[in-house]
Amino acid sequence: MPKPKFGAFNQGDIPKIAVFNKATIPLGVDLDQLIAAMQVYINQFIVPVWATPANLVKSTGFIAGAWAMVFLDDADQPGALAYHDLTPDGFPIAKVFVRTTLQNGDLVSVSASHELVEMLVDPAINLMTTGPDPAIIYAYESADPVEALTFPVNGIPMSDFVYPAYFEVFRKAGSVKFDQLGKVTQPFQILFLSGGYQIIFKAGQWSQVFGSASKKKAFVAEDRREHRSQQRTKAQLERADLKEIAKEEAKTAAGLRRAQRSGHSNAKARVLSRFNRRKRT
Incomplete structure (x- = not known):
């Protein structure tokens, strides 16, 4: 068994989650409207079932003492890897990779809510349980089995x-409700049509079981770097490196300014060139 990572966050308190966007490409949804919808998602759907309340707050970056959800282009965006696994204070962080999500044919709102519910249910990414196969330990991932x-x-x-x-x-099949939409009919069922999967620990290794061959093929093709589920394989979670993030963002901003100046200079040169040609004629 892997060494467990114990986490106890905000015991007795309702966590605040700072939501901020560092992506350079459009989310495909208004961020304010998305945050409002996710707050309703928490209050009306997640809390009655999992009893895990939270307050979402739009921000421009990390907030001291708060959890976080950050939107990034992908794992290759400058500074993305410096966000690591936890906030600078050691609280949970969910990363939504916008370009990766869109390239997979998914919606950013679905990816964000997926990460949100899983962070609320298993904030330390260390919950596991036994199941139908006594040789397997099943990860407590609340959205993966029905992610589509x-x-x-x-x-x-x-x-x-x-x-x-x-x-x-x-639980017996059909005896209770197993998911929000009522599509799952028994424990540990992975829906073929949903494209769901389940993370498992077997024979000393983490792996996945899939609802279909097509889901397995798509999963293998995905860029899974920096995904929360990948953190289960780590011996210790790392805190976000604010200095590294700031350094990479400053380098990116400087590059954009240089590109803009170069673009302005080139545009000016083209205008002058056309003017001089007309003047000569």
Whole structure:
């Protein structure tokens, strides 16, 4: 078994989650509207089932003492890797890679809500349980088994998620509700049509089981770097490096300024060239 990573966050308090956008490409949804929809998603759907409340706050960066959700282009964006696994204060962080999400044919709102519910249910990424196969330990990932299923909140698609009963192997098929949409009919079921999967630990290694061959093929093709689920393989989670993030962002900003100056100079040169040609004629 891997060495467990114990986490106890905001015991007795409702966590605040700072939501900020560092992506350079459009999210495909208004950020203010997305945050409002995700707050309803928490209050009306997640809390009654998982009892994990949180308050989302739009910000421009990390907030002291708060959890975080950051939107980035992809794992190759300058400074992206410096966000690591936790906030600078050691609290949970969810990263939504916009370009990667869109390239996979998914919606940013669905990816964000997926990461949100999983962060609320398992903030330290260390919850596991037994299941139908006694030789396997199953990760407590609340959106993966139904990740392709969605429902609208404030008109914005949000991710389906499983209920606690999904991880209770003693439940009989059809006896209770196993997911928000009511599509799952028994514990540990991975829906073929949903493109779901389950992270497992077996024979000393982490791996996945998939609902279909097509889902497995798509999963293998995805860029999984810096995904929360990948953190289960780490011996210790790292805190975000603010200095490295600031350095990379400053380098990017300087590069943009140089490009803009170069563009202005080139444009001016083209105008002068056309003017001189007309003058000669």
